[in-house]
Amino acid sequence: MSLKYALFTGCVAKGAGRELMTATELVCRKLGIELVEMTDAACCGAGVISEDNEMVADIINARTFALAEERGLDIMNICITCQGVHRKCQVKLSSNPDYMSRVNAALKEQTGREYKGTVKIRHFGKILLEDYGLDKLRQAVTKPLSNINAGAFYGCYALRPHEYSDLENPDDPDEMERIIEALGAKPVKYPERLKCCGFPILMMNKRNSMALSGNAIKSAKDAGSDCVITQCPLCHLNMDAYQPEIDPDLNMPIVHIQQLIGLALGMSHDDLKMNTHIVRPTGAVASI
Amino acid sequence: MLSHDVLIVGSGLAGLRAAYEVVGHLDVAVMTKVYPSRSHSGAAQGGVAAALANVDGDSIEAHTYDTVKGADFLGDQDSIEILCGDAPRTIIEMEHLGCAFSRTSENKIAQRAFGGHSFNRACYSADRTGHALLHTLFEQSMKLGGSLQVYSEWYVVRLVIEDGICRGVVAMDIKTGRLETFHAKTVMFGTGGYGRAFKITSNAYANTGDGIVAAYRAGVPLQDMEFVQYHPTGLYQHGILLSEAARGEGGYLLNGDEERFMQKYAPSKMELGPRDIVSRSEQTEINEGRGAWPKKDYVLLDLRHLGKDKIMEKLPQIYHLAKDFIGVDAITDPVPIQPTAHYSMGGIPTDNDCQVYLDENGARITGFFAAGECACVSVHGANRLGTNSLLEALVFGRRAGKKMLEATRETDWSPLNEKAELAAARLEIDELVHTKATESLADIREELKTTMTNQVGVYRNGDDMESAAEKITELQDRFTRVKVSDKGKNFNTNLIETLELSHMLEYSELIVAGALARKESRGAHSRTDYPKRDDENWMRHTMAFRQEDGGYELRYKPVKITRYQPEERKY
Amino acid sequence: MAQVTFRIFRFDPEKDKESRYQDYELELEPGITLLNSLNRIKSEQDSSLTYRMSCGSAICGSCAMRVNGHALLACKTQASGLVKDGVIQVDPLGNMEVLKDLVVDLEPFWKSLKQVDPWLQPDVSDNPENERLQTPEQFQRIDDATTCILCGACYSDCNVLGVDQEFLGPASLAKANRFIFDSRDAKTRDRIEFISEMNGVWDCTHCGECSTRCPTEAKPLARIMEVREAAMQAGVHNNNGARHALGFRETVGRSGRLNENYLPPRSVGFLNIPALIGLAPVGLRMFMRGKNPPIIHHSIDKADEVRKIFSKFEDYRHHPTRSSRPDDGASD
Incomplete structure (x- = not known):
């Protein structure tokens, strides 16, 4: 089965988190997963446009879904916020045919496009588990990360509300841990792994935002984690770029899950642009 | 010692409505063993009655007659006239205070059918009417801010009445276990009903008749205690209430053969017969082997034909209760139900201004009021119509408030012996906690509840009730040796449950006594050995007086009739 | 019937210096709720176990507590669905001080x-x-x-x-x-x-x-x-929240993509000098690592479609x- 997806990059992977884009492309190429970047897809709205106008946000996302359907491909998200927002929109449309037809009417009027409701929308990690398979991933590993204790940080949009989550048990998930394990690393489950990173209120209440990130990083550290693994570049941004302001002594590398996989596939820190992180790889992570 | 001009015990609709009337004029406090928003008024689902005539040609007269007839002619008709006459004003007032009511297509308060009512009279807020009303008054109590003191999680241990004058209460701060005397010129009880003595009941764990028994122990008689309403649609085995609105909106009752059995018992009203008749019909079906599979000990509430949209719009709570508690999807399957002990018609006897009677001749206690389910005015007589209880709490809560305001202003402080009262309360608790004890609280409670449901339930007879009376005496004896394991002070729910059980044992005795003495069938009191109503001998209220030795004496008082002479009840 | 361990948070400030967990074994009968399980434990094993409850039918809100780390209403939750490796862990609600066992200061x-x-x-x-x-x-x-x-x-x-x-x-x-x-x-x-x-x-x-x-x-x-x-x-x-939403609308509405250089100053306010200065350290950190968003903001392909949708903003409310x-x- 050839694995080919419409890649929805999201804004951050094209902006402040370009290393995520690099790592995703490198890892997918190595694993034989073909990506077609949706250069014409618009920002998912991150739950912010819907604060202003929910229906506009839904029309924009319906357009994105239509673009993938036109290409005959399922969507791969690499940002869990985009994933959560897309899924919420998709569930809302599919459970309410009346609303869907209004959204489609607007979409058609402005763009001539139509969302049919057939596209599958998943995050990179879920695609890896479901379509690629952990056994194959294990076989692809050339450099098992046996000396790394890795604490997964899921991100709210991966988990809640439950009906938009594609995890098997969003109150106690293990999907990220299973990937970490397949790479030969030791997953660390720490108390704050399902909490919020605080990024969405960075501009509204920086103190609370940083406290949330700080608590999560400390919790991972206390549990013996060498690094925090994220699947959302916004969590990454808050925990990495603001870490010196939260507590400079934390010194906790924050690693996109694609980067962790890249390391296990034999790529270097430079390949994966890990040196662009504010917190440079230290300890066990640096030694790979 | 703390003091307030007016102390209201109970924070349900009656208590909060009364407080609303008094606040700003006098120093008033509300005390509750839970929090106001957690009072059991909030559990009422289907509606609140008022002849608004928003959807049909209803009238206050029709409401009055329906209530008199529903009560099987044991209700006091002067009180019922007040209840029904004040209903429209009451509903409008609650709407103005913010209660969110479902609406008609003309944007008025929506009204639906309910058992025993001859018009669409039940004003409702989906199927959470009590919740909507209670939260509205709770919101108003927050608006009053500091001028209304609320003592949440306080538990009344003693009511102090001396020489016919009420002087206050002794209560325990549940959080700390501290006993405190509350001196008051006026005390009002809105402490709710007593259904918890039954195994299958829709009542909250809190509904253990605490106020009723505190009054009884302080020398107040209790009226018509034998009248306990069994609601026809309790969730099978849980007893949880599934609103009568389910039938008001067109739900069917089916037996095990999927027959709408109500055509045998109330051919014109069918499922919308009054509660006593529907519950008996269900029990007959079950007793005669026509219950539903597999144990044939329940019947079915069928909503399927109403369709998903109507169920989710009008009866969402019922849908969720069936789904969460027994895993039945009411959209696709009929819901197993059985009669459940639901409402206490009996209680603390009061006049129409809610002042409490001291005896059967009309003497009143100075400074003591009661309203709502704990009171017996009596507007419900032998059987309450659905949606009349929320109404009663609001109408009589307000009346109590008005009268208390007037009376308290004219009242001086009567002395209260704090030391003696505290000591008495302390002793009662210490005896419970520190006696060398062997009996299990849970065992006594379970045996009591099983006895009450099995032997003093929908159908009653002399033999069963004699045996229940003996059992209760035995349990009361065992209770003197009950074990309280938690010796701590703060948040001692073990102790609270023990005090509650002592109340349940005390009033259960009166339920049985009143029922044994009443040799007839009337409303919710249905005896297989006396199946007929006997107006000549029994159209009168039971009054139970506590004796020095802890025993009781039954006396009687006549029913007040204004317009409606007793007639046979047919539906 | 399955044997289940209820691991329950216990703390009585009268007696305990620290909280602890106590295990109770219970045979779960089919259909039993969490609240009824606790009631059985309290009746049969330990009457000092303390929690709030009242209506038992999910309308009064008294029996909220945490199970396996998440808050729920005990009376309406089937116990069998909560078992994890043979254990149901019960804690008091979070973000409030514990008064005793599962009772918190509300x-x-x-x-x-x-x-x-x-x-x-x-x-x-x-x-x-x-x-x-x-x-x-x-x-x-x-x-x-x-x-x-x-x-x-x-x-x-x-x-x-x-x-x-x-x-x-x-x-x-x-x-x-x-x-x-x-x-x-x-x-x-x-x-x-x-x-x-x-x-x-x-x-x-x-x-x-x-x-x-x-x-x-x-x-x-x-x-x-x-x-x-x-x-x-x-x-x-x-306020920053509303300005943030407006900024989002403006940048996505123009280019189809978020301009990360534009949004932070737009959110705190372009004239809010102290807040703008506050943004500087992270901006500098990111610039030093080459992690700053591209100076020239690129639109998505076919951004005109997005502009058209946004142009009808109020119509689509x-x-x-x-x-x-x-x-x-x-x-x-």
């Missing part, structure tokens, strides 16, 4: 609720003899919000309250929604302005815990999002009602 919760003036404030000059009229749709508009039972489950699991007790919290914001959208209330704008301030509606991270734990249809997160939309529409824009919106939260 005062902060009530205090927060009172801050939003949770009572109807109609136009005082309009005092009709009969009921105020309201269309069925207007009733529906507040129907979900009014189902709140004030159980505190959302307050317990709210992530922001975990770091800042000054935050109004999900239940209070849902209560504010209930009055903002009540057609009979005359203080809509005052209410919106109040909760647009610090610690209000814009301080929520939309982590989704509240709606996921909510045992009713109140679903605070959905209510918060509705209020934000109402605030935007009412033009209450003088969608007001969800119960009938047009799926539950925004946990299954219920």
